[in-house]
Amino acid sequence: MSQDIAILGVGMHQWGKWGANFVEYGVKAARDAIADAGINWRDVGFVSGAGTVRCGYPGYVAGATFAQALGWQGAEVNTSYAACASGSQALAAARSKILSDAADVALVVGADTTPKGFLKPAGGYRPEDPDWVRFHIGITNPTYFGLYARRRMDLYGDTQDDFAMVKVKNAKHGYHNEYTRYKKLFTAEDVAASPMVADPLRLMDICATSDGGAAIIVSSMDYARKIGKGDAPKVAAISTVTPTFAGAVVEMPDIATDSAVAMDARSFRADLPKKAYEEAGIGPEDISLAEVYDLSTALELDWMEDLQLCQRGEAASLLRAGETTVGGKIPINASGGLACFGEAVPAQALMQVCELTWQMRGQAKGRQVEGAKAGITANQGLFGHGSSVIVKT
Amino acid sequence: MGKKAAIEGWYSLDADKPHLIGTQCQSCKTYYFPKQSTFCRNPDCQSENFEEVPLSRTGKIWSYTNASYQPPEPFVAPENFEPFTIAAVELDREKMIVLGQMIMGIEPSDIKVGDDVELVMDTLYTDEDGEKLIWKWQPIGGSS
Numbered sequence: 001m002s003q004d005i006a007i008l009g010v011g012m013h014q015w016g017k018w019g020a021n022f023v024e025y026g027v028k029a030a031r032d033a034i035a036d037a038g039i040n041w042r043d044v045g046f047v048s049g050a051g052t053v054r055c056g057y058p059g060y061v062a063g064a065t066f067a068q069a070l071g072w073q074g075a076e077v078n079t080s081y082a083a084c085a086s087g088s089q090a091l092a093a094a095r096s097k098i099l100s101d102a103a104d105v106a107l108v109v110g111a112d113t114t115p116k117g118f119l120k121p122a123g124g125y126r127p128e129d130p131d132w133v134r135f136h137i138g139i140t141n142p143t144y145f146g147l148y149a150r151r152r153m154d155l156y157g158d159t160q161d162d163f164a165m166v167k168v169k170n171a172k173h174g175y176h177n178e179y180t181r182y183k184k185l186f187t188a189e190d191v192a193a194s195p196m197v198a199d200p201l202r203l204m205d206i207c208a209t210s211d212g213g214a215a216i217i218v219s220s221m222d223y224a225r226k227i228g229k230g231d232a233p234k235v236a237a238i239s240t241v242t243p244t245f246a247g248a249v250v251e252m253p254d255i256a257t258d259s260a261v262a263m264d265a266r267s268f269r270a271d272l273p274k275k276a277y278e279e280a281g282i283g284p285e286d287i288s289l290a291e292v293y294d295l296s297t298a299l300e301l302d303w304m305e306d307l308q309l310c311q312r313g314e315a316a317s318l319l320r321a322g323e324t325t326v327g328g329k330i331p332i333n334a335s336g337g338l339a340c341f342g343e344a345v346p347a348q349a350l351m352q353v354c355e356l357t358w359q360m361r362g363q364a365k366g367r368q369v370e371g372a373k374a375g376i377t378a379n380q381g382l383f384g385h386g387s388s389v390i391v392k393t
Numbered sequence: 394m395g396k397k398a399a400i401e402g403w404y405s406l407d408a409d410k411p412h413l414i415g416t417q418c419q420s421c422k423t424y425y426f427p428k429q430s431t432f433c434r435n436p437d438c439q440s441e442n443f444e445e446v447p448l449s450r451t452g453k454i455w456s457y458t459n460a461s462y463q464p465p466e467p468f469v470a471p472e473n474f475e476p477f478t479i480a481a482v483e484l485d486r487e488k489m490i491v492l493g494q495m496i497m498g499i500e501p502s503d504i505k506v507g508d509d510v511e512l513v514m515d516t517l518y519t520d521e522d523g524e525k526l527i528w529k530w531q532p533i534g535g536s537s
């Protein structure tokens with residue numbers, strides 16, 4: 001039996017540093033998605049919110065918060081929190097509801113307002129908290145990105161120029177996207193002139209944090225056909241797997257990996273898409289484009305290999321040949337990626353699905369991947385939350 | 394003013410051969426750092442029996458980077474912040490990777506993936522209570 005659900009509508013709020021209440025961004029995105037779907041708000045039977053822990057109680061109950069802001073109409077609500085994978089988990093909750101015939105139409109929505117300045121753990125002396133310990137010894141988030149990047153350089157011969165090329169490419173893609181925060185055609189010289197943060201990565205290799213919102217209207221295939229949208233893009237797979245012990249790669253916020261004495265070491269990022277491919281019944285060779293979690297420029301190259309879009313160590317050669325630019329064999333981050341959006345935690349996994357939807361419809365203005373048939377996303381939330389979604393025509 | 398551990402109970406302070414203190418599951422032999430003494434994370438192991446063990450003092454660099462900017466609190470910054478190098482080090486016996494600062498004076502350009510390093514005790518910061526020690530990694534046999 002098909003596990004597909006239809007994507008009837010998508011919507012976003014432009015990303016930036018607006019400082020408004022996160023509910024505003026979510027409502028704008030939701031209303032756009034509802035209008036795009038051509039349905040009425042009262043047709044929505046299930047509201048699946050992606051939570052935020054930065055905006056007080058309304059953020060913890062985001063599903064209800066957005067439902068109230070749109071006007072209570074008796075829908076069922078749910079809120080999912082899985083750090084940067086929250087959006088995919090909210091989408092998975094909506095899909096479960098639809099596939100079990102408990103709802104015909106669902107709204108999936110996530111939005112965030114990010115605080116200014118460094119995110120830092122609570123003070124005091126708290127050695128039981130790995131997040132406190134790593135900051136105490138000077139290990140910040142960019143440390144991890146720097147470690148992954150430097151390993152690529154030593155193992156595969158990637159260069160800082162390659163990493164800068166990822167930024168330049170994504171800036172070019174995102175320049176045409178009306179919802180991106182950064183719309184500037186950055187050059188390799190711009191990247192090289194930005195200050196070093198975590199060797200070999202410079203400030204412009206690392207993504208910012210943003211305010212933003214994204215929303216999706218999904219439905220059963222029957223409902224889509226009933227309203228004349230049987231040919232809408234479909235969610236063909238959602239992977240929200242945890243890692244499998246023993247983790248091979250040191251991940252935020254830990255200061256050590258698992259010990260692989262009793263079990264073989266495994267890469268979480270490489271395991272993550274396997275379930276998505278299996279569920280969709282397609283393979284990497286069927287993928288037209290990918291939206292990946294580019295916390296850093298170098299990490300985009302890791303993801304290409306983890307998604308099996310090329311052999312391990314070969315991502316940079318595809319990049320250099322222009323194959324990951326729109327027009328190439330396998331465009332990566334046609335939306336502009338986090339390089340152009342910045343992180344808005346509960347919205348980013350949904351933003352990726354919005355982009356794939358526009359691409360499948362042929363509506364990605366200025367960045368359309370011609371003949372796009374299937375796309376895959378990758379995201380990862382702190383503390384073991386995987387996120388990979390496949391959208392197909 | 395004596396020298397004290399910045400994080401108590403995580404490592405020995407021997408002048409000569411300091412080491413990290415981990416635990417080991419007594420059933421499946423999996424190592425833990427930081428110490429784990431409640432539940433074994435191996436999905437096929439139900440053990441709740443752990444013993445403290447010294448971890449290997451030497452390993453190979455898995456990767457490295459630096460902190461070019463002063464990290465936020467609870468990092469305790471000196472008056473004049475100097476960038477420091479950070480390494481992720483693979484311990485062979487434990488089959489795990491442990492992060493830590495490299496000793497001062499080692500730049501990222503001085504090291505490579507696969508280099509041998511050993512664990513030493515060095516100052517993390519100094520306050521009114523004295524010098525606070527932390528583990529750092531130091532190249533073995535290098536001329537750096």
